[in-house]
Amino acid sequence: MPDYPIGHESISTVALLTNPRSGTGSACYAAARATAQLERRGVTAVSFTSSTPEDNTRVMRQALADDNFEAVIVCGGDGLINSVLQITAETGMPIGIIPAGSGNDTARQFSIPFDPVQAADCIADGFVTTTDLGLVSDDNGHQMWFGTLLGCGIDAYATQLAESLGHRVSGRYKFSLASVRQLLKPTIHRFTIELEDTSLVPYSTPGQVQRAAARDGRIPDSGNLTLDRRISIVTFGNTRSYGGGRLACPKADVKDGRLDLTICENVHPLRYARHYRNFLAGHHENIPFVTNYRCRKARITCPEMTIPVYGDGEPMLTMPLTVEAVSAAGRYIVPAP
Structure with missing residues (x-):
């Protein structure tokens, strides 16, 4: 039986990825409110912005290359989270979520607050859970x-x-x-x-x-x-x-x-x-x-x-x-x- 560790972890510096097009443009406002609350809680958020899946992946690879972040925070929807999963899956890097998309089904699954201030508090509290992921493969090795x-x-x-x-x-x-x-x-x-x-x-x-x-x-x-x-x-x-x-x-x-x-x-x-x-x-x-x-x-x-x-x-x-x-x-x- 695989191990599914859970528990509190120290979160002091995070990479915050925002898609300004998420949620009909509301993501930037949500990111600003969340960033301010994270700072009040003693968490430094280094902001990155991108708007396409390819750009998201490139930005996250660059952000995580220096190994200075304890978590990746996604301000957007399930599509943006999906881009980050392509980088963080099986690495142990936790993802925090500021829900700002159209569906927000990942946030719904884990009962993450839709209010950006409350979501930021959840991130600052640093409780991390481990889950399965789905993996899809084609016959060309992708x-x-x-x-x-x-x-x-x-x-x-x-x-x-x-x-x-x-x-x-x-x-x-x-x-x-x-x-x-x-x-x-x-x-x-x-x-x-x-x-x-x-x-x-x-x-x-x-x-x-x-x-x-x-x-x-x-x-x-x-x-x-x-x-x-x-x-x-x-x-x-x-x-x-x-x-x-x-x-x-x-x-x-x-x-x-x-x-x-x-x-x-x-x-x-x-x-x-x-x-x-x-x-x-x-x-x-x-x-x-x-x-x-x-x-x-x-x-x-x-x-x-x-x-x-x-x-x-x-x-x-x-x-x-x-x-x-x-x-x-x-x-x-x-x-x-």
Whole structure:
């Protein structure tokens, strides 16, 4: 069993990365308030600004090269956190969060205050927890980390559409609007998903167990299970939510060394609409076309290799892909229990 250390650590100097475009431009204001509060608490924040994933990664590599920082503080949303994870995963460097994005699902997972002053106090208190991260790899040897969820079905198309809306629609409403549009005119693909170390999610109801067995057969003793059919939603969850609190993987556990997998079958859009609110609220047990698995690793292939794949709201790699949980790879500064 991997070790998941938690506890208070000394935080005196931090690198503060801000995306001025996050949260429809509110990130700079949040960063200023957080910086002032950190200084009042005796924490020196050295500020860095960037606005693209590539720039974020470059800036963070430069910032962390001198080894003067005890933590990286992200003032932005899940996409900016994702950029930082590409540098800090498996290094032991903790990430602090000043929520200033559209969805802020990482902050929601760890109950980090949305008020920048309170979030700064949380960072100054220095309570650090260790979590799993998701790792996605393609056949060319490229790898990317994700901290929340990874999707490659209707939800990925919705994320892609939400991005194209820019600032014309604010915050989490972009994802709601995009999701509705995708549900009305869904793009469905055939997936082959090979799961390793598989089980149903804990506390599955008898109905969920029966429906899963009817679709995919009983899970073999080896734990290896293959799904091969047209599927509308394929979502792997290290954490519970995306899109600003939509509970796509409501039972996901960041300290179990596995990923939850939510599968939605190819059904008529009216059936989606009937269960849409229950799905996003995490009430999956009574939705007949939803199956919830848990796995350590998965191989995903699709004939349409260019379909969108998004993790933490950011574009990932192209099919075919391997997705896996990496135990104890991430560290976050969170409110003390």
